Amino acid sequence: MMVVAALVSWFLVGLLITLSKRYGWGQPIRQEGPQTHLKKEGTPTAGGIGFVLALLLVWLGMLLTGHGGGRSETLLMLAALGMGVIGLVDDLLKIRSRMVGGKKELLAREKFPAQLLVGLAFAIFAAPLAPHVWLPGLGLYGDIVLYTLVMVGAVNAFNFTDGLDSLLGGVSIIVLLPLLGVSPVSVLLVGALLGFLWFNAHPARVFMGDMGSHAIGAVAAGAYILHADVWMLPVAAIIPVVAVLSVVLQVAYFRRTGGKRLFRMSPIQHHFEELGWPETHVTLRFWLVTALGTAIVWGLLRTFPPMS
Numbered sequence: 001m002m003v004v005a006a007l008v009s010w011f012l013v014g015l016l017i018t019l020s021k022r023y024g025w026g027q028p029i030r031q032e033g034p035q036t037h038l039k040k041e042g043t044p045t046a047g048g049i050g051f052v053l054a055l056l057l058v059w060l061g062m063l064l065t066g067h068g069g070g071r072s073e074t075l076l077m078l079a080a081l082g083m084g085v086i087g088l089v090d091d092l093l094k095i096r097s098r099m100v101g102g103k104k105e106l107l108a109r110e111k112f113p114a115q116l117l118v119g120l121a122f123a124i125f126a127a128p129l130a131p132h133v134w135l136p137g138l139g140l141y142g143d144i145v146l147y148t149l150v151m152v153g154a155v156n157a158f159n160f161t162d163g164l165d166s167l168l169g170g171v172s173i174i175v176l177l178p179l180l181g182v183s184p185v186s187v188l189l190v191g192a193l194l195g196f197l198w199f200n201a202h203p204a205r206v207f208m209g210d211m212g213s214h215a216i217g218a219v220a221a222g223a224y225i226l227h228a229d230v231w232m233l234p235v236a237a238i239i240p241v242v243a244v245l246s247v248v249l250q251v252a253y254f255r256r257t258g259g260k261r262l263f264r265m266s267p268i269q270h271h272f273e274e275l276g277w278p279e280t281h282v283t284l285r286f287w288l289v290t291a292l293g294t295a296i297v298w299g300l301l302r303t304f305p306p307m308s
Contacts, residue, residue, distance in 0.1 A: 001067075001184070002191035005058045009195025013050035017199060017206050020044030025095045043204060046091040048212020051192035052084050055215070058188050069184040075125050076185045076222040082118035083155050083218040086111060087210030094209075115152045122222060123147035130225050150230055151221045157240035158217035159210060160247055160267045165202035167269060167283045169193045172216045174290045175236045178298045182227045189219050202280050228301060235300075238293040239286045243267040 019025070025044060059077055062068045090106045097104040127143040138145075162168040173193050179186040196212070199205045217240075224233040234241045246268035253262040264274035272282045 001058060001062060002187050002194075004061075005054055005188040005191030006195040008058055009051040009054035009192040010198055011195075012054050013047050013196050013199050013206060016047060016050045017044045020046075020206070024098075043207055045095065045207040046088075046209035046211060047196055047200065047206035048084070048209045048215060049088065049091070051196040052080070052211055052215045054195065055185070055188050055192045056081065058191075059185060062184060062188075067184065072126075072129050072226045073183065073185045075122065075129070076183070076219060076226065079118065079122040079151065079218040079222045080185070080189075080215040082121070083115065083151075084211045084215035086114045086118070087159075087212070087214030090210040112152075115155055116148065118218075119148040119151035119155075120144070122151055122218075126222065126225055130230075131227075132229065146230070147225055150225065150233065151218060153244070154221035154233065154237070154240070155214050155217035157237065157244040158220065159213040160243040161240045161269070162208055162213045163267065164269050164273075164279050164283050165204040166197055166200050167286060168208060168213060168216065169197045169200055170283065170287045171237075171239050171290045172220065174287060174294050175220055176223065177294055178236070178301055179223045179227055183223045185219060186223045189216065202283070228297075232297045232300060236290070236294040236297040239290050243269065246271070 021044060025046070056077070059068060059073075063074075068074065086106075090111065093103050093105050123144040123146075126147050127140040130143065130147070132143075158168060158172065161171060173190050176183075176186045176190050180190065193216075196206075196208070200208065220237060221233060224230055224236075244267070246263055246266045250262050250266035253260065263271040265271050269282050269286065273279060277285075
């Protein structure tokens with residue numbers, strides 16, 4: 001089914017690119033971002049709509065044939081769709097603002113409560129299904145809090161990892177590799193991302209957008225919670241963790257020092273671009289770091305399988 005997901009994604013993302021060019025649904029580029037990115041102005045965006053839709057359609061087909069994966073995979077898919085809808089609203093606002101003006105994006109104070117709500121709904125149903133009880137003294141209530149924070153944190157971390165051609169797509173595929181034997185949704189997402197990367201390879205013909213990054217973060221967090229070990233997620237997803245930490249540290253340092261910067265630019269991938277690394281070098285080296293982290297997780301899962 002991975003191949004089917006890849007082909008459906010390839011078709012839908014290609015269709016989205018065609019429609020985007022016809023109607024002018026291009027990505028606005030921040031003037032304060034890396035100057036090398038200014039030439040990307042107008043590139044079709046929200047490619048995540050195509051591969052998330054492919055993920056959903058193929059999963060529904062599997063569900064109808066009795067191969068959808070049960071309650072855990074249904075919960076995982078619902079979390080991906082819930083977070084994806086939040087990202088979709090953000091994508092549509094960006095597209096609309098470039099075409100006719102108006103509000104440019106969801107503000108953090110608007111986006112974060114919605115993410116918390118979806119994360120909490122996921123956590124309530126995930127806690128009884130997860131292989132571990134992490135906070136015995138608090139029981140499921142403690143795990144609900146933990147899983148909510150992990151879900152919201154992962155969604156934002158994967159979102160901050162986007163911004164370079166193929167970076168987030170490649171990182172996400174690698175992070176999900178240890179789960180392909182136990183999570184059908186992860187299998188389908190990897191396939192859908194392969195179809196998307198056909199067009200997102202440098203120089204990208206389409207950008208992912210927030211719908212895609214939000215859905216990926218939800219699947220990664222949910223799959224590690226439900227099928228593996230929640231503490232292994234930040235090891236495999238070391239690049240998203242570093243990306244979100246770089247933003248937090250940059251903001252904190254900027255405020256503490258009255259305007260000084262800890263990094264040349266955040267998230268961290270843009271810092272390395274400002275140091276002179278070509279975009280393709282940053283992407284490949286971040287993939288390699290992710291592969292090392294995921295290899296560690298793979299070894300740990302084989303040595304210490306999740307408790308039943």
